[in-house]
Amino acid sequence: MPESAFVDLGDLPLGEGGHLLLKRALWQAGAGERVRVSGSASTLAVDLAPWCRQQGHELLELVTTEPGVSATIARGQALGARHRGAERAGHAVASRPDAVVDKPPERWGLAARGALVEAGTPRFGFTLDDKDAVWTDDASRLYAQAVAAQWDPATAIPWAEAPALPDAVEDAVVQLMTYLIENETAALILPARFIARLHPHFREVMQLLAVQAADEARHIEVFTRRALLLRSELGLSTAGGQASLATLLDEPDFALASFLLSVLGEGTFLSLLGFLREHAPDPVTEAVARLTARDEARHVAFGMAHLVRHAGRDPALLPRLAAAVERRHDALANTAGLNDEVSDALLLLAAGSFEPPALRQGHARVMTLVADMDAGRRQRLVRLGFPEAQAEQLSALHTRNFM
Amino acid sequence: MTEPRTLIMGAVAYDPKVVTIWEGFKAWFAPAGLAFDYVLYSNYEAQVQAHLAGHLHVAWNSPLAWLQAERAAARRGRRAEAIAMRDTDRDLTSLILVRADSPIESVAQLSGKRVGVGASDSPQATLLPLLHLAEAGLEPHRDFQVVEHDALFGKHGDHIGGERDAARALVAGTVEAACVIDGNHLAFTREGTLPSNGVRVLAQTAKYDHCNFTVFDDAPASLVSRFRELLLSMSYDDPVVRPLLDLEGLKQWTVGRTEGYAALGRAIDRFGSIDAFLAQVG
Ligand SMILES: [Fe+2]
Numbered sequence A: 001m002p003e004s005a006f007v008d009l010g011d012l013p014l015g016e017g018g019h020l021l022l023k024r025a026l027w028q029a030g031a032g033e034r035v036r037v038s039g040s041a042s043t044l045a046v047d048l049a050p051w052c053r054q055q056g057h058e059l060l061e062l063v064t065t066e067p068g069v070s071a072t073i074a075r076g077q078a079l080g081a082r083h084r085g086a087e088r089a090g091h092a093v094a095s096r097p098d099a100v101v102d103k104p105p106e107r108w109g110l111a112a113r114g115a116l117v118e119a120g121t122p123r124f125g126f127t128l129d130d131k132d133a134v135w136t137d138d139a140s141r142l143y144a145q146a147v148a149a150q151w152d153p154a155t156a157i158p159w160a161e162a163p164a165l166p167d168a169v170e171d172a173v174v175q176l177m178t179y180l181i182e183n184e185t186a187a188l189i190l191p192a193r194f195i196a197r198l199h200p201h202f203r204e205v206m207q208l209l210a211v212q213a214a215d216e217a218r219h220i221e222v223f224t225r226r227a228l229l230l231r232s233e234l235g236l237s238t239a240g241g242q243a244s245l246a247t248l249l250d251e252p253d254f255a256l257a258s259f260l261l262s263v264l265g266e267g268t269f270l271s272l273l274g275f276l277r278e279h280a281p282d283p284v285t286e287a288v289a290r291l292t293a294r295d296e297a298r299h300v301a302f303g304m305a306h307l308v309r310h311a312g313r314d315p316a317l318l319p320r321l322a323a324a325v326e327r328r329h330d331a332l333a334n335t336a337g338l339n340d341e342v343s344d345a346l347l348l349l350a351a352g353s354f355e356p357p358a359l360r361q362g363h364a365r366v367m368t369l370v371a372d373m374d375a376g377r378r379q380r381l382v383r384l385g386f387p388e389a390q391a392e393q394l395s396a397l398h399t400r401n402f403m
Numbered sequence B: 001m002t003e004p005r006t007l008i009m010g011a012v013a014y015d016p017k018v019v020t021i022w023e024g025f026k027a028w029f030a031p032a033g034l035a036f037d038y039v040l041y042s043n044y045e046a047q048v049q050a051h052l053a054g055h056l057h058v059a060w061n062s063p064l065a066w067l068q069a070e071r072a073a074a075r076r077g078r079r080a081e082a083i084a085m086r087d088t089d090r091d092l093t094s095l096i097l098v099r100a101d102s103p104i105e106s107v108a109q110l111s112g113k114r115v116g117v118g119a120s121d122s123p124q125a126t127l128l129p130l131l132h133l134a135e136a137g138l139e140p141h142r143d144f145q146v147v148e149h150d151a152l153f154g155k156h157g158d159h160i161g162g163e164r165d166a167a168r169a170l171v172a173g174t175v176e177a178a179c180v181i182d183g184n185h186l187a188f189t190r191e192g193t194l195p196s197n198g199v200r201v202l203a204q205t206a207k208y209d210h211c212n213f214t215v216f217d218d219a220p221a222s223l224v225s226r227f228r229e230l231l232l233s234m235s236y237d238d239p240v241v242r243p244l245l246d247l248e249g250l251k252q253w254t255v256g257r258t259e260g261y262a263a264l265g266r267a268i269d270r271f272g273s274i275d276a277f278l279a280q281v282g
């Protein structure tokens, strides 16, 4: 018979950590093997039997040896049962081959990617579980970038440097901020909804969407703060604007929603925020437009990255995206589009005053903005794989409300 | 008499997890071809009476409830059988603890002292340790004071609270000794209820057994036999039953045996613990 393993607990009681030494010895001994244990703690003699009973080991012999006891234990079947039938849930490092699987099983649930998952876990129902639909290898890089680029509204924006503006200009700023806030709210809710459905196996995407939602929370904060800097009331929220955003929130498909929100909506907002920065009447408005645009560029980049990959793997995707734009256009056909208050505010900011020549120039600048927005959308649509002509047609169908 | 289609088991709801456990087993039995259902009682006395009245076929009984069932059945000329038990129901012991710095070195020195026990109907924390002292010559209530820590009377000490209170009383100094089941010495040390090196084992009872599945001789034989066969076939390697076995505190079901209840039989004879119950059920 082979020599059994031996562990000496010294005067350490089983209930004060001694069980770890014993467990380790039994684990190392292997199934069915015996371990001899000794110790001088006064309670070891009474603790060993219940411990073995509860753990499913057999206490073969217990001898009193002044001081203390010595015992022989046969390792039971139960030790290691949690490892039998357990399954490795991919690998934590996304760049490893096979780290991120195509269709993570429901049974992996909340387990860390790369964890050894015991059989018998509960079902969670993460329905967004198709790698083609959500994944991009860029997610990890974009997440790191997003975390590094977080900014603190309290210090990043020169709140004290807001000069008193002509009433009409300040009104225009407040109206624009009011419009931006509701758009940012839609942009927060949408990724937040998808996070709740996304299989946590796609960890980097989940993390990136979470930071994206946090970015939007900050955008809501700074736009609100700018609006209330010199005024006590916000501007008008129109039914048409909300109708446009409602069609976004109604979209249950991740690819379609991401396309409408990030590629078309946030893409268009990049031009809008650039315009606002350029024609900002004060340093605070300039700063909020500049900082939020930086975040939006990342949101657009993620949308583009996973949709380019998705389109490359699924030839049916582009026709579905096109149909989504058409469907949304039809749904919004009878709504007012961008409200007059917002478009007038943009014109006035670009003009800087009510002087007719300034207004004419403001109008021309707004026309340039609209052309910029269209050019940006067409360029991104082409990158997704749409032919030029179709890109032009789809861009023209995009909501007049911009987002 | 034709055999019923569904086996009805009784259990005492000493904790909400009892529902989880038996719902889980019920779902596991169904595809194995056993129609199984359960009824919960708030106390063992009600369960034993319902069992005698034929409301259930098998009872998950505490050791005291087993003796109640066995003796009440015998008075009616019927026979009780223990068909299965947990691996963790076998060969338990109880401990009589004193504080490490206590001058008490022998059982005899408990004379005139206060001994903390669990619920008055707890075999492990009251009846068996008191029997141990009585058989060593110290009669409870006469030779020493018994301080009960009643958590949920009627549940036969299934709830750990009474024993924990007894252990706390020992640490606080309101009793000179406390009675707990061996596994709870370990548990109370690990959770910190008993301080490091704070207590000493004054005495340990002989080994005894705990719960079992009890049937009477008129139980539906083939249903009971299928039930027993399925229990014994459950494996801790099965991820579906493993969480249920964990909740119920076992690794493997084993066959029943009744020799391990002899000491408890002597205790209830000596203390008259179930006389009133037997008189009541007739
Ligand atoms: Fe935003």
Ligand SMILES: [Fe+2]
Binding pocket: A187, A216, A266, A295, A296, A299
């Ligand atoms: Fe955004």
